[in-house]
Amino acid sequence: MSYHAWFQCTQCPDTRYALNEVIYHCRSCGGLLSVAHDMEALRHRSGSAWINLFDQRYMRNTYPYGSGVWGKKEMVCPEVADDNVVSMYEGGSNLFWAERLGRELGLPDLWVKQCGNSHTGSFKDLGMTVLVSMVNQMRADGLQIPAVACASTGDTSAALAAYCAAADIPAIVFLPKDKVSVAQLIQPIANGAITLSLRTDFDGCMRLVRQICDSEGIYLANSMNSLRIEGQKTVAVELVQQFDWQVPDWIIVPGGNLGNVSALGKGFLEMQAMGIIDKLPRIAVGQAANANPLYLSYRKNFEHFEPQRARATLASAIQIGDPVSRDRAIRTLRQFDGVVEQATEDELANASARGDRTGLFTCPHTGVALAVLIKLIERGDIRRDDTTVVISTAHGLKFPDIKVRYHQSDLADMGVVSRYPNQPVELDPDKDQVRSAICRALDDLART
Ligand SMILES: *Cc1c(COP(=O)(O)O)cnc(C)c1O
Numbered sequence: 001m002s003y004h005a006w007f008q009c010t011q012c013p014d015t016r017y018a019l020n021e022v023i024y025h026c027r028s029c030g031g032l033l034s035v036a037h038d039m040e041a042l043r044h045r046s047g048s049a050w051i052n053l054f055d056q057r058y059m060r061n062t063y064p065y066g067s068g069v070w071g072k073k074e075m076v077c078p079e080v081a082d083d084n085v086v087s088m089y090e091g092g093s094n095l096f097w098a099e100r101l102g103r104e105l106g107l108p109d110l111w112v113k114q115c116g117n118s119h120t121g122s123f124k125d126l127g128m129t130v131l132v133s134m135v136n137q138m139r140a141d142g143l144q145i146p147a148v149a150c151a152s153t154g155d156t157s158a159a160l161a162a163y164c165a166a167a168d169i170p171a172i173v174f175l176p177k178d179k180v181s182v183a184q185l186i187q188p189i190a191n192g193a194i195t196l197s198l199r200t201d202f203d204g205c206m207r208l209v210r211q212i213c214d215s216e217g218i219y220l221a222n223s224m225n226s227l228r229i230e231g232q233k234t235v236a237v238e239l240v241q242q243f244d245w246q247v248p249d250w251i252i253v254p255g256g257n258l259g260n261v262s263a264l265g266k267g268f269l270e271m272q273a274m275g276i277i278d279k280l281p282r283i284a285v286g287q288a289a290n291a292n293p294l295y296l297s298y299r300k301n302f303e304h305f306e307p308q309r310a311r312a313t314l315a316s317a318i319q320i321g322d323p324v325s326r327d328r329a330i331r332t333l334r335q336f337d338g339v340v341e342q343a344t345e346d347e348l349a350n351a352s353a354r355g356d357r358t359g360l361f362t363c364p365h366t367g368v369a370l371a372v373l374i375k376l377i378e379r380g381d382i383r384r385d386d387t388t389v390v391i392s393t394a395h396g397l398k399f400p401d402i403k404v405r406y407h408q409s410d411l412a413d414m415g416v417v418s419r420y421p422n423q424p425v426e427l428d429p430d431k432d433q434v435r436s437a438i439c440r441a442l443d444d445l446a447r448t
Pocket of ligand 1: 122123155223366
């Protein structure tokens with residue numbers, strides 16, 4: 001059986017383009033493109049046969065099929081030859097049973113999908129492996145693509161830089177100055193990417209990179225390029241696989257540019273069409289209250305969508321006021337009986353710290369998702385026996401500056417009152433002093 005995929009316009013679905021064309025919008029109507037698959041070919045194999053195939057490959061050693069993304073290659077990107085795949089063994093991230101946090105929240109079946117445990121520390125690797133592999137294929141076929149570029153809030157740029165460095169393709173990243181963490185800034189620098197620090201916000205970087213890519217023939221790697229969505233959708237497949245192919249009741253994901261929630265939805269719908277699953281989860285998107293255009297639109301039943309100027313938030317990767325994938329995200333939420341909730345700076349920082357106290361090491365965006373989880377439980381939307389998955393989008397080690405300030409109770413300027421601070425105890429190397437400090441600390445712990 002041969003498998004086939006192409007770009008298809010989301011507004012006028014009869015319009016198709018090859019995946020190796022340099023195109024992001026429909027030439028007839030300007031609509032966003034999405035990747036469509038030959039579903040007839042995919043349905044030729046039964047759901048249980050797909051399950052067997054995916055299980056045989058998962059985390060094994062035949063390149064590139066051990067990768068969580070490329071193990072699902074037929075439904076992701078069959079158009080790239082195995083030799084041209086640029087893979088770093090993406091996916092395969094732990095589905096963490098949040099037993100202690102779940103106990104505290106009265107939710108025994110709570111799980112955290114650790115997408116930040118990956119090569120560059122965020123879920124962006126899942127999509128970037130597909131996009132860079134396609135570029136690698138196009139260059140191998142003789143197409144002139146001088147470089148790949150993206151605007152980023154810090155994680156897309158890290159992923160693009162790493163995959164391009166591995167494949168020896170020039171990368172250019174557009175970053176908003178002082179709006180990404182030091183750890184995120186050093187990632188593309190270390191990988192040798194051309195790193196532009198622009199005195200604007202993400203939305204400003206986005207406008208500029210589109211113009212430059214247009215005029216210079218540089219390939220655009222932002223999520224309006226829907227090749228990335230194909231890689232990111234495998235998180236849906238992988239987490240169902242980790243539940244032995246059972247579908248959870250709820251999935252909570254933080255949203256900024258809204259590509260990830262769209263990808264999640266696409267993954268579930270295609271698994272359903274392929275006979276792999278027979279029900280869908282509900283999806284909740286969490287936004288920072290300081291960057292909440294989707295939340296405001298949701299409150300008005302999605303009748304209007306007002307782009308906004310996003311305000312500063314500790315969840316800097318989702319400080320986006322004019323999300324590219326808003327239409328597909330809204331469509332997804334309608335199909336998945338979705339909800340959108342927001343979290344204030346105080347709520348997201350404390351939820352993140354609370355999760356850390358139970359063995360996680362969360363980024364602030366995961367803090368948004370955890371804060372939303374708490375609200376949905378309190379409201380009775382998520383019930384005690386619901387199987388619930390929180391998508392953790394990045395590794396906490398990318399955001400040490402915020403964590404340090406949190407534990408020093410030094411985030412008042414962001415409106416945060418630290419409820420779970422923990423400070424190192426500085427002492428002389430004296431046994432009695434050390435002993436009494438430990439006794440005091442253990443007493444305090446026993447009281448809380
Ligand atoms: C990109 C990113 C998000 C948001 O994903 P979108 O697809 O833009 O909605 C959330 N968290 C982290 C850590 C990210 O890097």
